[in-house]
Amino acid sequence: MTFTKYQFNNYCYWPSNPKKIIEFIGGSYLASKPDLTYKRFIKSLIDKNYAVHAYKYTPQFDHQELAMKAWKDFKNCQRSLSKRIGTSIPSIRIGHSLGCKLHLISPDGGRNCEKFISISFNNFSANRSIPFLKKISQKLEFNSEFSPSPERTFGIIKRTYNQKNNFLIKFNSDELDQTDKLLSCLRARKEDNSKGIKLKGTHTIIASAGLRENFLGDWADDDFKRNTIKQISNLIDKSI
Template sequence: MIWQEISGNWVLVPPRPIAIIHFLGGAFVAAAPQVTYRCLLEFLAEEGYAIVATPFVNTFDHTAIARDVLKSFNAALDYLQSQVFKKRYLPIYGVGHSMGCKLHVLIGSLFPQERAGNILISFNNYPARRSIPFFEQFYQFAPNLAVEFTPSPEETNDLIEQQYQVRRNLLIKFTDDDIDQTKSLTEALLNRFPSMTALKILKGNHLTPLGQDVKWQTGNVFTPLDAIGQFVRQEVYRDFNQLKRDMLMWLAPTRF
């Protein structure tokens, strides 16, 4: 399998795909998801899921970003359905990490779309002051400038409670993630779709989904320091591998 760029998306198609995953990453790593989330996305492709990962650059207008990424995804989907899948129907799942979760819930609340379900990992809906590095220093020089995300966190919560249309959802929260807001999202979705909303709390942190390989080159003689390095690598991958297993079990429970 080889990554290819289609209509602004990075696409990876296995030989016999069983479904399509539309992936959106976190705010500061979303510009190149085929690199920053390579391990996770290539694993899903090896399991039979066609990947359409849409890059984006964060701005204050999250509604516009959601509209643009959906437009880009639909353009890639049209190409794949006509040239690759040959009109064969495949279910579509949204997978988002951090800000990518917010974009998926905005897409599911504001725009026509077809989703068999969404996997929402480490949902983040903080205001600009909490989300943007050095925001306070910037704000001191422009205190009268209107700088808040659109929709605001409160408006986003209202949209989810009143308009979100994707019925089946898996929410994933990590134990050591201090910028996660999955709790509020879980409460809203349980009120809306109580029998089709699942929550998983896993070991890990906000960066666990990136799953990048921890390189540790041992010397000619295996030392105690090498042992520590191998242990750290195993611990990192234990959390990442659990994430992969839980995602697969939710996507295709009959395979387990």
């Protein structure tokens, strides 16, 4: 018997006997309703018998606070699932865009999961991420930046991120992607086992399918997007 609902700010899908838990954090704004914006991607994981916890959040400048809240809510959902099925099962963390950063600066340093999968990692500054902010800040003579800043984020990863098993996915037509920088940062640590792969696609390819399908119907979700999402879910399944 399956269970689907929002709980602890997570969209939760619980099969009766899931093999593992997927803890997913989407990108800025897209993650405001992940069961809609990442519908097809989440379904591709559900079809492989994973329990899915997809975090819902509103963008803010304090990314460390968002990471803390997500970590706590994932823990609460994991406890609820364990109680429901009568056993504890391991978790796999997946992030898309900003969601990758939030997982990487999680307060447990990635210790309490088996693996982390990054899709289109993004760690740009506030001025780069929010184009109009640079113009406003220059006009009003103030500085505004995400916390932690891009530079400090890489420092945190090098010093405190302890997960050795990381699988990084990037796309060939993605101008927002910084996966190469992340991979270099991870591999600079001792005993790292991080791997990366490049696929055809754009930054939002795993999200746009769900959006288009919801508003325009199945006909709007072209075969390339469908096949790419299937390819990604198959890669995730095999890497786990």
